[in-house]
Amino acid sequence: MGRRVSIGGVGYLLSTLPLFILNGLFYAATLFLIASGLTIIFSVAGILNLAHGAIFMLGAYLATLTMLTGDIRLIIITFIIVPFIIGLIGLGIERGLIKWVYDRESEYQLLLTYGLSLVLADLVRMMFGPQPISASFLLRESGVIDILGVTYPVYNLIVIVVALFVGLLLWLFLDRTRLGWIVRACSFDREMSSALGVNVGLIYAFTFFLGSALGGLAGALIVPSTVAMLGMDVNALIESFIVIVIGGLGSIRGAFIGSIIVGLVRSFGIYFFPRYELAFIYIIMAVVLLIRPRGLFGREYRRV
């Protein structure tokens, strides 16, 4: 247990409160991007996509290809191209495979996406090898700033801003555009939407494109400040899954709030209870489930 006696303590924490909040938000940012992709696919297509972690990992590895070049224009384009490619991969998976299991029991959907996650993760190993790949050009070039006397990397701020921006765009899209309404309608009632003349299959395909692209974007964004490595898929999947459980299955708003809660609790938890970090996320989930089983913003779940 942290026998934290010396200069640290609550006093220090108060003086650097913004730092810990920013750390928490940085963690929340990538988590939100991954989780929103997972949750949008779940809410519309009714599929818990276990391959989403591998999609995220693929995004990270693809992004290293351009980031290692050190060409700034190329790197900025990466953040558009990688999500697009990953989105197309998601689309291909949906049209080629997942399309056939919509009418099956959800267990078979899990089975299929689990199999896909193994295949994708192993493809990454075949293509990129087992060594972790570090591509920190962007992190280094963007430098650091001083926040109340503490150094903070600018790149982390960029990630937070991008995630907020993407969250805003998602909200605008779902709430203010016609396509967004149709997507939401499909998530509420598939048969009814179909009866009203919506091409449900197309909407599902689009959802997979969008969800996977969000996962790919998260991968590309996280690469500069960390490494692309085998095993990152599993952690991302579990954590984003728990986030959407906390926020409420199928709710973008829930994913947003859920990831912020997880990020902040983790950031402060590490300071006060560093030994139990492993359990934080599960404790949050258990508390939320016991108090409000459907999650913070979840609606009553029914089988599609």
Place this chain on the structure above:
Amino acid sequence: MHILRSIPKEYYIPISLGLLFLFLISFPLIASRYLIFLLSLALIYAIWALGYNFLFGYTGLLSFGHAAYLGVGAYTVGLLIARVGIKSFEILFLAAVLTSLGISALIGYLCVKYTEVYFALLTLAFGEFFYALAFKLYDITGGSDGVSVPYPYLFGYLMDTKLLYYVVAVLFVILLYFAWKVVNSPFGKTLQAIREDPVKAEFVGIHVKRYQWYSFILSGVYSGIAGALYAPLFAHIYPDLFHWTTSGEVLFVTLIGGHRMFLGPVLGAIIYAFLRSYITAYTIYWPFVLGLSVAVIALIFPNGIIGSAYSFIKERYFSKTVVSK
């Protein structure tokens, strides 16, 4: 066909059980030691999947934390051997049954309050709780390294791989028979009624939650027994036994075989154990091949391999009565 018809129907079950038993007992005479090991593993999976299917196939509750009870059984046996020094498998076995009974009763009581995906999530959360315990209680459980488990003794005989195989085989046949009895008992029929329509079942006076709880306990105990056999088979226990990926494994085993068939989980377990072992042994790209096989099974066999084969045969050869579903 005539000989078959001349046998009274009520003998079918004991005869097929007897034949199965004879096969299992004589298997070591024809098979290599490795195959004995592998079949032990497959039968342990089968016991686990049989138990799991009480809950999943017959009661209609999808648990994503059934590794917890396998782990509880395995850790009970493993820790009692390695830390307490109890070597007698009879006692260890009993202890594993009791702990898995107690823990599944407790967790089941909390979980059956919820349904559908929330039930799955809650079982998952409890499973991870046990995983965290095994991981963090380093001084007792050895943390992520796990604990090495010396062989126990059965009635004074060292329970090496071969004797363990016979124990597994005997227990498997008993548990298979017992499961058949349960499924065809009024209790089993009640579970199936709950699966089909819990609201209607409640309406006709069935105490749904209570029956779901019983089913949960039953499957927990089966899992615990599987765990009790698992620990001496690998002579090692480690936290991944509790992990949700392990829970996923039993789900896959059940689905591969087909959860609507009584024998589905058993054959699924045997297919899975052999498939995994041979795939992993002959390619270093086994996650790829395994993932591909799992995906193909999910796509092509909607009712699992056994379920699909069964409906295929039934339609082809006994097509006078059209199979529903």
Place this chain on the structure above:
Amino acid sequence: MAETRRDFLKVTGAGIVGLAVGAAAGYYLAPPKIVEKPVPQKPPEVPKEPLKIGVITILSGPGALLFDPGLKALQMEVEKINANGGILGRKIELSIKDSGGKPENSVDFFRRLVEEEGVEFVISGSTSAEAIALAPVAEQKKQVLIIEEGTVAKLFEEVDTNPKYVFRINNYDILDSTSLAIAMKKIWPDVKKFAVIGADYAWGHDTWDILKGAIEKLYPDMEVVAETWPPLFSQDFSSHISTVIAAKPDVVALVLWGGDLVTCIKQGVQYGLFKDIKGISPTGGEYVWAAGTDTPDNLLMSTRYYFTYPPWDKWWPNREFNLEFHNRYPDSHGGWPGFNCNSSYYAIHFLKAAIERAYAIYGGWPTQEQVTEALEGLMIPGPGGYRYIRPEDHQSLGYAITGLTKQDPRYGFAILDPIEAVPPEEMAPPPGVKWKDWIKHWGEEYL
């Protein structure tokens, strides 16, 4: 119920009778006895067929970063041995299995290799958990097992206390930490406050316990001001780093490996972690290759073998091994062999030397027991200098390497320079002594 009571009894009765018969048969068929391998009167001829050696290693998942290059080095050495006529004229054939780091897969493969494929020896590049799972099985099967890593001290202290068939090649975790502490005392004699960012699993905690024990001996007034324990494969260490900076330690120990260490160092640099705080890392030496130019200078790291030591101009086996590996696999692992490559070299050459030694003594293809005898006390040269297998506990020991990181444009990553290579006898407990007892009386000579 359609079934009457009588039917039920009949059916149950039949079942019970069947079971009883079966059980009796089972009892008869399975007389539990220990099969002793008969000692041959005349030494067996050297067989004509190739020598099959099983390899269980980690090629998928994060652990692959260590063991994939290690396997390449093993294959390279086997190819060379085969080109020179093999072992006593027998060509070596490797049967390679990927355990993915899972103990149950390892045990499964071990049985498959020994019982099904009939390999004569097994080499395992494994995690600690796998080593603990495998060792008892190997002892029970009386099958020589050479563990390359699996460096947990517990293996020979608690699990396999009297090893006969199990050998471990690489320096184990005690040396990683004690050598680091000694080197630290030499270059930073006055530090006092320590913090740790450690991977939250058995290796992380074990290593920190040992390191802390060693530091306590060398710096009696030491103080631990912060401990953070991120889970394995965390992608974000910013909160841990901030927590450590908050506690203002003199030294932060990064008890991490692989991608985790790289990520932590990268983010640490951004947060200014190493501006006022000195960084140390047990076994970190080669993992920072993947960080490229991001690694700051003057982090103190230990490792179990470093490719520049012993210096190439003084020790040709190291130069030869490195150049050949580099020519073959310029893209693997920064292009230079890591510590598992070194372990692979010794694993196969120890086996070769032991078989030849036993052949010289007994005049025939040696049995498993004769190979174990020949392995005990064996000392052979290799890339990392001479290595010696302690006969008492089957632990092989070689130089423990420590050095400060220094960016080197020739390699494109930070290398360890200068290097402190301490002979192992000073940094590992003598056979049969547990490290916790040993460390109480250790270190006085360095004060």
